[in-house]
Amino acid sequence: MKDGRRLYVEHHRNQKEHTILIIHGGPGESCITFGRLAEELAPYADVVLVDQRGVLRSGREPDPSKINVRQVVLDFEDIRRQLGMESWAVLGHSFGGRVALSYAAWFPRQVEAVVLENPAIDIRTSLQSLLGSYRKLYEEMPGRCADLEGQKQALEEAARSGDMQKQLAYLAQIPARYRCICFGNDTLDQDSQALFQYPGFGPGDIKKCRDVSAAFLQDPGLEQEGARILEGVSCPILLLRDAKDPMLPEEEVRLIRERGQEIRMEGGSHYLHLKEPGKVSEWIGGFLHGNGTGKNHPAGNP
Numbered sequence: 001m002k003d004g005r006r007l008y009v010e011h012h013r014n015q016k017e018h019t020i021l022i023i024h025g026g027p028g029e030s031c032i033t034f035g036r037l038a039e040e041l042a043p044y045a046d047v048v049l050v051d052q053r054g055v056l057r058s059g060r061e062p063d064p065s066k067i068n069v070r071q072v073v074l075d076f077e078d079i080r081r082q083l084g085m086e087s088w089a090v091l092g093h094s095f096g097g098r099v100a101l102s103y104a105a106w107f108p109r110q111v112e113a114v115v116l117e118n119p120a121i122d123i124r125t126s127l128q129s130l131l132g133s134y135r136k137l138y139e140e141m142p143g144r145c146a147d148l149e150g151q152k153q154a155l156e157e158a159a160r161s162g163d164m165q166k167q168l169a170y171l172a173q174i175p176a177r178y179r180c181i182c183f184g185n186d187t188l189d190q191d192s193q194a195l196f197q198y199p200g201f202g203p204g205d206i207k208k209c210r211d212v213s214a215a216f217l218q219d220p221g222l223e224q225e226g227a228r229i230l231e232g233v234s235c236p237i238l239l240l241r242d243a244k245d246p247m248l249p250e251e252e253v254r255l256i257r258e259r260g261q262e263i264r265m266e267g268g269s270h271y272l273h274l275k276e277p278g279k280v281s282e283w284i285g286g287f288l289h290g291n292g293t294g295k296n297h298p299a300g301n302p
Helices: 032-040 069-082 095-106 123-139 148-161 164-173 176-182 190-197 203-216 226-231 250-259 277-290
Strands: 008-012 019-023 046-051 088-093 111-117 237-242 261-265
Touching (some): 008 032, 019 032, 019 095, 032 046, 032 277, 046 069, 069 095, 088 095, 095 226, 111 277, 123 148, 123 164, 123 250, 148 164, 164 203, 237 250, 237 277, 250 261, 261 277
Parallel strands (some): 019 046, 019 088, 088 111, 111 237, 237 261
Antiparallel strands (some): 008 046
């Protein structure tokens, strides 16, 4: 990057008209789970995968103030220029949906189209939806786990606080076994459990990801309403979502639906790119080749 930091980038050159940048969620989750989707997208687009600043295979970021949505977007712009591309489409998964929309709003001439996979658009409303999903999960699991009562108590304390940072911090410490159930990951094959375990990487690599997640909690930009960001996006939008996904409240589905297309699944998974990579790639391919992408849009302000 311009400041000397090194980021892990995969460029899948398929000699296609369109290129799509994959923006992972978490924050701090890595693009390691998108390998299968990148392969499935080969007939439709070139693909760029990035481990964001400080995450897993990218270099450590010692300055927490550089871990925020604005810096991630500027890094993507740096990568785009280094790869010699005039513009590309972006796919944002989960928290990456917020990043993708911010990118499209700030750099409309560089972002041709946005695909949102079970996105978090407005962080506050997504938090309330997530806390409600975990509350329901805990109510359905009485006596099954020794730490359940402690988790229930911590959840209620975070919810009552009304403090977004405390709520994000609570969600960040939830044990993987509960996260897997809430997000539908328990239905995936064993290889897909890399989502939370990163096999082949050591404790230091995992700590890097957690440090990034913690640093993102301090980003004041997360306070901005998702609807305001969405208003600034002028390119085509495709929403891919699972009807049972805990991340996106129904009122935000309506806002996105008013501005773009929606494809809804019923499989019960937050990670559609892992569960149905073939279908997801076909939907993205059809979207990219049927929506006039590549056109310039009015300039925005980063």
